[in-house]
Amino acid sequence: xxxxxxxxxxxxxxxxxxxxxxxxxxxxxxxxxxxxxxxxxxxxxxxxxxxxxxxxxxxxxxxxxxxxxxxxxxxxxxxxxxxxxxxxxxxxxxxxxxxxxxxxxxxxxxxxxxxxxxxxxxxxxxxxxxxxxxxxxxxxxxxxxxxxxxxxxxxxxxxxxxxxxxxxxxxxxxxxxxxxxxxxxxxxxxxxxxxxxxxxxxxxxxxxxxxxxxxxxxxxxxxxxxxxxxxxxxxxxxxxxxxxxxxxxxxxxxxxxxxxxxxxxxxxxxxxxxxxxxxxxxxxxx
Amino acid sequence: xxxxxxxxxxxxxxxxxxxxxxxxxxxxxxxxxxxxxxxxxxxxxxxxxxxxxxxxxxxxxxxxxxxxxxxxxxxxxxxxxxxxxxxxxxxxxxxxxxxxxxxxxxxxxxxxxxxxxxxxxxxxxxxxxxxxxxxxxxxxxxxxxxxxxxxxxxxxxxxxxxxxxxxxxxxxxxxxxxxxxxxxxxxxxxxxxxxxxxxxxxxxxxxx
Numbered sequence: 001x002x003x004x005x006x007x008x009x010x011x012x013x014x015x016x017x018x019x020x021x022x023x024x025x026x027x028x029x030x031x032x033x034x035x036x037x038x039x040x041x042x043x044x045x046x047x048x049x050x051x052x053x054x055x056x057x058x059x060x061x062x063x064x065x066x067x068x069x070x071x072x073x074x075x076x077x078x079x080x081x082x083x084x085x086x087x088x089x090x091x092x093x094x095x096x097x098x099x100x101x102x103x104x105x106x107x108x109x110x111x112x113x114x115x116x117x118x119x120x121x122x123x124x125x126x127x128x129x130x131x132x133x134x135x136x137x138x139x140x141x142x143x144x145x146x147x148x149x150x151x152x153x154x155x156x157x158x159x160x161x162x163x164x165x166x167x168x169x170x171x172x173x174x175x176x177x178x179x180x181x182x183x184x185x186x187x188x189x190x191x192x193x194x195x196x197x198x199x200x201x202x203x204x205x206x207x208x209x210x211x212x213x214x215x216x217x218x219x220x221x222x223x224x225x226x227x228x229x230x231x232x233x234x235x236x237x238x239x240x241x242x243x244x245x246x247x248x249x250x251x252x253x254x255x256x257x258x259x260x261x262x263x264x265x266x267x268x269x270x271x272x273x274x275x276x277x278x279x280x281x282x283x284x285x286x
Numbered sequence: 287x288x289x290x291x292x293x294x295x296x297x298x299x300x301x302x303x304x305x306x307x308x309x310x311x312x313x314x315x316x317x318x319x320x321x322x323x324x325x326x327x328x329x330x331x332x333x334x335x336x337x338x339x340x341x342x343x344x345x346x347x348x349x350x351x352x353x354x355x356x357x358x359x360x361x362x363x364x365x366x367x368x369x370x371x372x373x374x375x376x377x378x379x380x381x382x383x384x385x386x387x388x389x390x391x392x393x394x395x396x397x398x399x400x401x402x403x404x405x406x407x408x409x410x411x412x413x414x415x416x417x418x419x420x421x422x423x424x425x426x427x428x429x430x431x432x433x434x435x436x437x438x439x440x441x442x443x444x445x446x447x448x449x450x451x452x453x454x455x456x457x458x459x460x461x462x463x464x465x466x467x468x469x470x471x472x473x474x475x476x477x478x479x480x481x482x483x484x485x486x487x488x489x490x491x492x493x494x
Contacts, residue, residue, distance in 0.1 A: 030434055031464070069464065069469055097436075144385060187388075188348065188391070222345070223343055
């Protein structure tokens with residue numbers, strides 16, 4: 001199944017056959033003081049710098065979050081989106097739980113965006129899915145509903161199914177629903193990693209839709225987080241994960257994702273791997 | 287068994303040994319509040335210190351808290367009987383719309399480990415539920431939010447407390463990744479705590 005996102009005539013395809021889709025996560029003011037301060041004043045220079053760095057590092061899609069408490073989120077999200085597009089002509093992912101902010105961004109975006117996200121709660125779906133339909137956007141569906149996050153992979157599959165079915169009710173095809181099986185923290189529950197991995201395999205097998213994950217949550221509270229994050233993504237990719245919201249400027253993540261593409265048959269003649277190796281090996285300018 | 291050994295078992299997160307140790311100490315006639323203060327609470331203070339200094343990680347804190355609770359469950363009947371008062375009562379929860387529970391659970395455990403009576407309201411807690419807890423006598427309301435989109439519900443809870451005429455009776459302490467000291471001041475909370483260990487100090491501080 002192919003999820004096609006676009007910005008003007010630039011198209012990015014999320015699918016099991018194409019290179020793994022990196023959704024750059026850095027444009028998010030949570031716990032990033034300088035970004036938050038500049039954004040709150042309508043200064044998008046740090047936002048633009050983050051956009052450039054992530055594209056350079058291989059991001060195909062950029063997540064844009066403008067949730068700053070006490071600020072006007074619709075205004076900021078729209079402003080950030082416009083600023084990013086000035087320097088980064090590529091598909092964007094609008095990250096907000098506020099439908100007004102999502103709409104403000106969708107209105108000014110010429111192309112097919114990704115909405116991040118709706119849960120399977122009826123009240124959320126009723127607000128977010130019509131927006132996705134109206135603006136022809138794809139949407140990330142997070143597998144949690146009125147009862148919280150299901151404990152088992154089987155129960156999570158059912159929530160994923162509900163998301164796909166409800167989207168269809170609103171006229172959104174399954175290929176435009178990207179399921180997020182939720183990475184929970186193994187530091188709090190050592191089985192949390194496995195339940196998510198099992199869910200990914202099950203959703204892939206039963207629904208065949210594309211899946212994304214905000215992977216770095218998995219290692220919260222533990223030492224050597226990068227190693228855990230990278231291993232987790234690799235295990236998830238083997239089970240059918242086709243996109244991740246992550247930081248491509250972390251060298252370990254960038255390299256591991258390229259290796260996964262090669263090993264999953266998505267890098268013909270290993271050309272991308274070799275090219276990236278040359279780039280890494282080039283001595284830094286003196 | 288001596289209290290220093292129980293103390294070590296709490297830090298190691300060895301629940302069965304803590305229970306055995308507490309039982310043995312009670313049989314030897316050591317007072318429940320002495321065991322509580324010198325073994326369990328003292329150990330959790332040390333766990334909190336190690337966590338704050340980056341020496342301990344989240345799972346180690348969780349197993350230590352579990353071991354502490356195993357010991358505490360044996361002490362509770364005696365503590366109630368002898369009329370030992372809790373350090374204070376705290377009702378804690380993650381605010382409406384937010385399902386993150388790890389930070390909230392850690393804070394709850396550390397508060398229990400510090401001798402507070404803790405009522406855990408769970409996640410996705412509506413303002414009315416916090417109000418009810420305040421009506422039922424909680425001295426401190428603890429709120430957690432992990433999303434920029436849900437932290438404004440802390441403000442709604444404060445307003446609800448105000449409207450119920452309870453605001454002056456309770457202290458409100460807030461925390462969570464996107465929360466800051468400035469935000470706490472802005473919405474009129476009494477204090478902000480950056481992590482589970484400092485939350486204990488903060489709660490003691492607002493009650494002092």
